[in-house]
Amino acid sequence: MQKYQYINTRTNLGRLTGRIKKARRVAVDIEADSFHHYFEKVCLIQIAVGQDIYLVDPLADFELSAFLDVLADTVIIFHDGGYDLRMMRSSFGFEPRSRVFDTMLAAQLLGYRQFGLAAMLDEVLAVSMAKGQQKADWSRRPLSEKLLAYAADDVLHLAELADCLSAGLKELGRTQWHNESCQWLVKATAVEKGQPDKDRQWRVKGSRELTRRQLAFLRQLWRWRDGEARRADRPPFKIMGNQQLIHLALWAQSHPNTSLNKGPRLPRHCTGRRFTGIETAIARARALPESSWPRPLKPPRAPRWSAADKELADVLRDKCRQIADRLGIEPFVLAPRATIAVIARERPATIAELADCGPMMQWQAKLLWPAVKSVLGA
Structure with missing residues (x-):
């Protein structure tokens, strides 16, 4: 039995757009063709609205602007949505205006050690996912039933997973952490890529x-x-x-x-x-x-590290690890090692200065500030 509707006509896309407009939220995933093309693009948009799954073919002969405009105003559930948002932005100029709920970020804030979608579905919902189509050429038409079914599975259980993780966040009082993390994700994916350095781009490994x-x-x-x-x-x-x-x-x-x-x-x-x-x-x-003839590149100048800086960084990493252990999360979720190094060099005197060191999210800075303050004597 077919578990999805393949959308490749204007009429069906219009119906889906109307359905999304009335929906409280949707789950979204995309498939692109970067493994097969120089000019990568979104080749399929998977959307779950309630129990119904729709596979939108952006390569079909129709205009997507009305559909994307409605989608932008809808709460969207992603899993590890950074790539999806970047690709949707580069392919269509898409930017979400409503809230984004990223299940991978939620999993990290709840202390899960394996937070890939397949691992999460298995651990939280006891659902197994099919694998093996990640390198398929999604730009080819027609897409096989096997590929379409695989794509549909990516959003089939996403809303249920989000509900379970949302309940966990609420129970631990971490909903605001997650909201801020998702806001940062959206902002990060909206940053335009700079032009490649012409003297570096050809310098391949070796x-x-x-x-x-x-x-x-x-x-x-x-x-x-x-x-x-x-x-x-x-x-x-x-x-x-x-x-x-x-x-x-x-x-x-x-x-x-x-x-x-x-x-x-x-x-x-x-x-x-x-x-x-x-x-x-x-x-x-x-x-x-x-x-x-090209000249060899000079190695990047490493920041000046005094013995005191290194010692301080070690102490801060240990404090960060202690806080993370107490919260049941990985230390990098609280503060990446590179951020700890900046803190050790910059020695912030206020929580605002600490937030600028990463930069760090407010929830991270608030959790880390007491330890930083005690170590630095700020």
């Missing part, structure tokens, strides 16, 4: 070991790969892997008079125009004067 001459070849080959990935709308690693790029750069530097035909084995699809593109990239790198 490139620190290369000479300047070898880096010149790597940079040109990376640019070739990026252009091919964009042209084909495929992830760069499906054009050529990072280690293959480095191996090819090393070969090109050490074989100045050897034809690429006698070079390292290339991916099967690197023939014709792509083969010529690689030759061109190598030739351009070879023609560069030494003054144009």
Whole structure:
């Protein structure tokens, strides 16, 4: 029996929009195609309204603006909603205007040690989830019944899970902690990504070991790969892997008079125009004067740590661990290690200054402040 309704017509989308408008809340998940495309996009939006599940196909031939506008004014339940919100923002410009309830954040605040959706459903509701479709190409049409059923399962029990976790938060007096955490999540996902650093983006893992001459070849080959990935709308690693790029750069530097035909084995699809593109990239790198070769990156300057700072950080981490243990949560939920390090260096004199050290949420700062104050003598 079909447990969902597949929405790929204007009429059905209009009906769903009307239903959401009357709903108290909805559970939402998305599937995207970042594993298969350079220009990633949302390919499916799963929505649970009460006991009914709808799978909205954003690649179908209809306008989503009215639907998304109504959704933005509805309370939304996510599990680990950061990726979902970022993708919905980048694909549709979507920003929630009503409350978001993130079940993963709730689980962390309640002290669960395993807070993936499958683990949570198993532990809280004794429900098993099917696995194995995370790397499917969700942009392909038609989607199989197996994939659609898998997608529907992601929201099937989300509202029930949220109810159980919400009751736990209320019992422990942590509802406000969760509200603030979800507000921070929404704000974080609304921050626009900055432009990539053009002198860093091509420096793949392992490139620190290369000479300047070898880096010149790597940079040109990376640019070739990026252009091919964009042209084909495929992830760069499906054009050529990072280690293959480095191996090819090393070969090109050490074989100045050897034809690429006698070079390292290339991916099967690197023939014709792509083969010529690689030759061109190598030739351009070879023609560069030494003054144009990339320079190795200087390691980031580490913050100055005095012996007293390090000792103080250790004491603060121990205090944080004690508070977290008393609350039954993981220390990182209260304060990440990096935040503790900033506190040790900055030595805040007020709770407001402490909140700026992370920055930290108000509930975190209030819980940590007495310990920080006693250690620092503020």
